[in-house]
Amino acid sequence: MMEHITSPKNPKILAWRSLKERKGRLAHGSFLVEGDRMVKEALSSGFPVRALLIRGDRVRDFDPGPLPESLPCCQLSDQAFAAVSDTKTPQGVAAVLGMQPISPRGSRLLALDCVQDPGNVGTILRTADAAGLDGILLSPDCADIFAPKVLRATMGSIFRVGLSFPENLADQLNALREEGFEILSSQLDGTPFYDRPDPGEKWVLVIGNEGNGVSLPVQAAATQRLRLPMRGGAESLNAAVAAGIMMYELMKGN
Amino acid sequence: MMEHITSPKNPKILAWRSLKERKGRLAHGSFLVEGDRMVKEALSSGFPVRALLIRGDRVRDFDPGPLPESLPCCQLSDQAFAAVSDTKTPQGVAAVLGMQPISPRGSRLLALDCVQDPGNVGTILRTADAAGLDGILLSPDCADIFAPKVLRATMGSIFRVGLSFPENLADQLNALREEGFEILSSQLDGTPFYDRPDPGEKWVLVIGNEGNGVSLPVQAAATQRLRLPMRGGAESLNAAVAAGIMMYELMKGN
Incomplete structure (x- = not known):
């Protein structure tokens, strides 16, 4: 009917x-x-x-x-x-x-710390799905993943990737660190990404805000601070591109 | 005055x-x-x-x-x-x-085959600069790199990356192949990217149209057809993200 x-x-x-x-x-x-x-x-x-x-x-x-x-x-x-x-x-x-998303299950996670561009958030969800990550944590100040523009950019990945919305991302990352997770913070003043120690099987890759990077409380929760090499005169990468390069590299052995 | x-x-x-x-x-x-x-x-x-x-x-x-x-x-x-x-x-x-761009000099190149989204083209230029590629070839049907939206997305990389605008991209790639370049075509029906043979020091990575991929004449010029692994249920990656992952991986040893 x-x-x-x-x-x-x-x-x-x-x-x-x-x-x-x-x-x-x-x-x-x-x-x-x-x-x-x-x-x-x-x-x-x-x-x-x-x-x-x-x-x-x-x-x-x-x-x-x-x-x-x-x-x-x-x-x-x-x-x-x-x-x-x-x-x-x-x-x-x-x-x-x-609005009752799938909770992340597994040990290879991505965290978005105030990523504000709807296109970036949607593209990052799509890439995390393709790279095979187990789930994504989003801080409260990220672009709303249920907004029409974000949903379109996910190309359906919203239905396949585990999502979690901690009230305080730094607290959540500290708790995961206590459980033995490596917390990998992507930041321009970090050490070279390709020289990083092996993070093992339990890790969270953190991507920060487009302009300001990873927030100080989240940086404090990190066990490794990493930057992708920049040649030429470029000062930074688009957040979704940087996230994609790092996720695919981290998942390569899996 | x-x-x-x-x-x-x-x-x-x-x-x-x-x-x-x-x-x-x-x-x-x-x-x-x-x-x-x-x-x-x-x-x-x-x-x-x-x-x-x-x-x-x-x-x-x-x-x-x-x-x-x-x-x-x-x-x-x-x-x-x-x-x-x-x-x-x-x-x-x-x-x-x-409009008198710098010509590409060197042997690690990117080719864009009908990449039409202005944001993608600008972001790809920015990423190519950061990854340290020597130059970019653009087919005539790509988004115009001198459009305001593309220029903004390049974040200044337009002034640092060598650019070339061949009238016929497939012909240009065939000529480069004759000179000993490997032509690496990124396509969803290719062989696994991470299992590729070493392309050596002279190569062109080709990124195709957002919806239709690399055109048939350009595919015919390729010496390797490669795809990034897709886990989860994702069918494809955003063109700028895929280009970034491949460029950084290819430049890693350099």
């Missing part, structure tokens, strides 16, 4: 539309993903699915596979779908999901 | 303003860079400097160092500067430069 919604001012549409903003996501405990691929990945992920939204012209051709009977499906008019979509040319399928 | 320009409709302002678009840059053979750091790097680069533009409030505090006497310096009103600037909050200094 599919509910039909035609008015962009329908209360449900207004609620889903509010998920574009952080305030709305926090108020509803939900976020919204768009597009065939993202929606299919969402349906087979561990995230609770609260609603499936399909624009009228996509009802016949979009095949999400078998769905739980209790899942609310809504058919939206063009106008109603355009209201909830964050893209210029919406694909016409979307899913509303509960 | 500094020329004062107050009207945003002054013919010089209109000409410089047109440099935001490719058409204008080609018509004038010039491009424009903004900001203290970019302008200082431009002045000490090999690019011909055609004019230095300073907003009234910056005349006293901006110190570009010793300048050639023949260099035209212009003091611009707030309105006139805003007209030529591509940013929301301009720093108030800019330089107009001739």
Whole structure:
């Protein structure tokens, strides 16, 4: 049984539309993903699915596979779908999901300390997934991973990578250090990355803010401070590129 | 002797303003860079400097160092500067430069085959500079490196990395192969990157289009086709991240 919604001012549409903003996501405990691929990945992920939204012209051709009977499906008019979509040319399928990410399980982790550019955060999640890391810790001042721009940049990795949101990243890293983790802080005044001692099987790679680098309390939790070599006249690398080079190098033996 | 320009409709302002678009840059053979750091790097680069533009409030505090006497310096009103600037909050200094890039010299090269996202092209230039590559070849369908968004993303590397614009990239790569270069094509159906044979001292790493990868004529010129390992469920990496991982790995022994 599919509910039909035609008015962009329908209360449900207004609620889903509010998920574009952080305030709305926090108020509803939900976020919204768009597009065939993202929606299919969402349906087979561990995230609770609260609603499936399909624009009228996509009802016949979009095949999400078998769905739980209790899942609310809504058919939206063009106008109603355009209201909830964050893209210029919406694909016409979307899913509303509960914000209940997968917890990281394992011992090869990434921590983001105030990485603020949404594109960087999304690209880093995608790269961590491809490199095979076990999970990511995000400090509270990172770009919100449930924002539409970040979700798009993850290319679906949001559904596959374990995520954790410690209230205080430095405290969390100190606790992991007590458990025997090496804490590898990426910073421009560190020692050469390629000369690092072997971090073993339990480590957290820390990537800092685009302008200011890793914060002092997090630096204090580090067991190694490392920098990639810079030749030429370049003073730094893009945060997502630096994270990618280091993650792939650290995972190489695995 | 500094020329004062107050009207945003002054013919010089209109000409410089047109440099935001490719058409204008080609018509004038010039491009424009903004900001203290970019302008200082431009002045000490090999690019011909055609004019230095300073907003009234910056005349006293901006110190570009010793300048050639023949260099035209212009003091611009707030309105006139805003007209030529591509940013929301301009720093108030800019330089107009001739499009006469440094040619690549050396034997460790990068080739971009239809990389179309301006942010990716700029970030890749910045990373190539930091990794210490000798130069970059760009196919004609790449994002224009003299566009304001690309220039910003390079963080000044545009002035330090050798650049070449072959009319036909595949022909150029075939010629390099004849000279003994290994042509390393990055593609998702390649063999594992970390198992590659040693490419020696003369090589070109090729990065393809974000959606379609390396074009068929360029693939045909390759001596090795390589892919980075993908774990998790990720199908691909961002082009700038993949380029960064491969460039740093290839340059590691150097």
